[in-house]
Amino acid sequence: MKIKDLSAYQHDEISALLGNIPFFKELQTQGQEQLAVLMRHSCLVELEPGETIMRRGDRGSWLYFLIKGQLSVYLDEAEPLNTITPGELFGDLALLCNHERKATVAAQPGSKQCLLFATDFKPFGDLTNYGVIDLHTKLAFYRTMVHSIRWRLEVNRMEHPKHPLAAELRQVPTYSGEKGVEAELQSLFSQAQFLASVLDSWNSEGVALEDVMVASAANR
Template sequence: MNYKPLSDYPRDAVDRLLNVIHLFRDIRATSEWQYDVLLKRSRLSTLAPGEALLHAGDVDQWVYFLLRGELHVHVDDDAAAREERPLAVIRPGEVFGDLSMLLAKPRSATIVAAPVGQEVQVLAVDCTLFGDLEDFSLLHLPTKLVFYRNMVHSLRWKLEVYRSKYPAHELANSHRRLKLYTGPKNSKEELVALAGQARDLARILLDWNAEFGSGQLAAEESDMTNFLESILS
């Protein structure tokens, strides 16, 4: 795997590339300086077909955005398991790695580039920047609010995909029962509430994903992925 910091690329090319990602576009609209801070803690990874990006059991604080190509998700890390049908497929425009970051848990799956097809390009963002909700020395309150709003939005959409497919499932309305924040907007209180909501949504999604790998849900994986791609693009 080859990866480079974004500073190694021409700035105009980076801006065009990241303008399609809601998080970067929204932060840039809030503050050009904060956007620059985030660029310095981000990198582009390029993978050849079949090459691994993440391994089950890895511990890190990166969140990923697939820009080009296709990634396959496997529960097992051994090479033989990669020959089998993947648990899920990640396509351009999708965010992944957020559950591990939000819940501070090891990676639960191995993610590899599709064994055939084009070169894969992934943007990785170091999210240790967002973890401390008391520290605004580097990233300011509005920037952290943008991040957690994006995380909550992405997680809710993923959960709605499951709900639309399985409306009678016991988990179907779990995320809708979570209490929404109703206090002052653009405040530290909202930030804390959004971070808590993101973690709660991540736990529910983990429960869905556990069943998703059991067989019944995996049977309709491609339909779910295509639907997710359409609503996130």
């Protein structure tokens, strides 16, 4: 595993790497100062075939975006349960649900080198503390999380329409107030936690176990 400091890269190189990640793409166009803050708490990670980036039972504050290559998701040492492809984000459910990682994630054996963009979630701090990460950035981030977790749950629901947890999707809190304000952020946070808890319960039953949230441009 190689960890690379972003200071070694030119601005254009970083922009090209993050161009297919919706959250960072939005910051590139609307929040360069906030993007710079997150860059100080981020790095690039290179994995050789078979190397592990996240282990089941670990705790951590890092989120990972896969830029290049393919990763496999394992419950144990058996066959992989899922595949992570470029543009996907993983490691978020453990943060939202405040629990240990539920799966091990490793570069696929025999595949090409994997490149990941890793961001430490710690600077986000308390939800309504905007000392480091401002309201706009938090809104953009939680909108992406809500959309993406909901998308994964909808995939589960389509595959298992009679599953008891499918009905939980109708109970997701909604927000109809003013956009771009703290009340919307609090609502998005509640929605993200609710959806993450449903997905976490669903995954824990072994239906489609993963600690992965899809956040690719194709799913926006």
